[in-house]
Amino acid sequence: APSIPTLPVTAAGGLWIGFRSGAVSFLREGRLTHYGEAQGLPTSTVFRFAQGPDGRLWAATFSGLVYLHEGRWYRAEREWRVPGTQARTLFTDRDGTLWLATDAGIARLRKGTQAFETIDATVGRISQIAQAPDGALWIAENEGGVRRLSLDGAIATPVLSAPSAGLLFDRDGTLWATTMGEGVRRLSRPSAPGLAEDAAVFGSFR
Numbered sequence: 001a002p003s004i005p006t007l008p009v010t011a012a013g014g015l016w017i018g019f020r021s022g023a024v025s026f027l028r029e030g031r032l033t034h035y036g037e038a039q040g041l042p043t044s045t046v047f048r049f050a051q052g053p054d055g056r057l058w059a060a061t062f063s064g065l066v067y068l069h070e071g072r073w074y075r076a077e078r079e080w081r082v083p084g085t086q087a088r089t090l091f092t093d094r095d096g097t098l099w100l101a102t103d104a105g106i107a108r109l110r111k112g113t114q115a116f117e118t119i120d121a122t123v124g125r126i127s128q129i130a131q132a133p134d135g136a137l138w139i140a141e142n143e144g145g146v147r148r149l150s151l152d153g154a155i156a157t158p159v160l161s162a163p164s165a166g167l168l169f170d171r172d173g174t175l176w177a178t179t180m181g182e183g184v185r186r187l188s189r190p191s192a193p194g195l196a197e198d199a200a201v202f203g204s205f206r
Helices: none
Strands: 014-017 024-027 031-035 047-052 057-061 063-068 072-075 089-094 099-102 105-109 124-132 137-141 147-148 164-169 175-179 184-187
Touching: 014 047, 047 089, 047 099, 047 175, 057 099, 089 124, 089 137, 137 164, 137 175
Parallel strands: 124 164
Antiparallel strands: 014 024, 024 031, 047 057, 057 063, 057 089, 063 072, 089 099, 099 105, 124 137, 137 147, 164 175, 175 184
């Protein structure tokens, strides 16, 4: 069976399917549209999808950042100022800003702009970005755990020290994090000062 790293649902009820083999499919109302090398996709893992501030669909792949336009995928051209060569994850915040993590750091694409702005933040290998109810951005790092993203160059102390591959804030503001070998962790009110890691472990991926 094919390996599927990402499987997001669109607001209109469609389903984007990103494959480790480098292909992409879109499923809606029983109709499947497939994209591959012939449609411009690089033959490398598709990690995540996100919609940019202008409505453009982007995909983070091991070979770089690509976007969909009129049924074809294109690599982000030099004028987009994308840092690095590997796009690891994407996230669109509540203000419509598109955040991108690459092998060279983290960058953002604001509404009304046509180029990414690289952020002066010290980050490791980011697997996912999420936004807390207070608007703060949080990152899951494959080696560094889970912490709030500092945009002023400071390094925030991780609230979860275990390497993490996924984040989710639920409707109550609780942060759920998957770990690599230590199960799933739940962190209540993660923005509160002096927060300690919740000891509850709900399952294991060992």
